[in-house]
Amino acid sequence: MQVSDLGRRFITREEGVRLIPYRDSAGVWTVGVGHTGADVHPGVRWTFHAVQAIFASDLERHTTPLRAYGWLEQHQFDALASFIFNVGAPAFAMATFRSYMAPGEPLHPSFNDWNKITVDGNKVVAPVLAARRERERVLYETGDYGKI
Secondary structure (H helix, E strand, O other): OOOOHHHHHHHHHHHOOEEEEEEOOOOOEEEEOOEEOOOOOOOOOOOHHHHHHHHHHHHHHHHHHHHHOOOOOHHHHHHHHHHHHHHOHHHHHHOHHHHHOOOOOOOOHHHHHOOEEEEOOEEEEOHHHHHHHHHHHHHHHHOOOOOO
């Protein structure tokens, strides 16, 4: 299974699209649709075509862990792809809610626990992440992609 067109639009809406690299909330250089890596440098403008190409590559890489859950419906796959795209595959691998994932079961409430950032050494709820986790949960449970 792959991320659907609606799922790509959902993730793009959540991440935003930027052609000029910027530092994200964690201070990491980011460009395009949430792309990070050694190829992202400050002051280097990316083309829309390059952003779309790297987005496709990033989606493929980030959704590899989801292929183990062949029973997922498309909207569930898309919701989890958005989650992994944001927190990373290693964090998804450690997420306790994975052990609760089974056909027809809602995600464990710990899904919504992934809404914190570290500020001055303390974990604090980031309203933007809390809202994103809620949209991902709704998509996973209901198939509602929201207004995209």
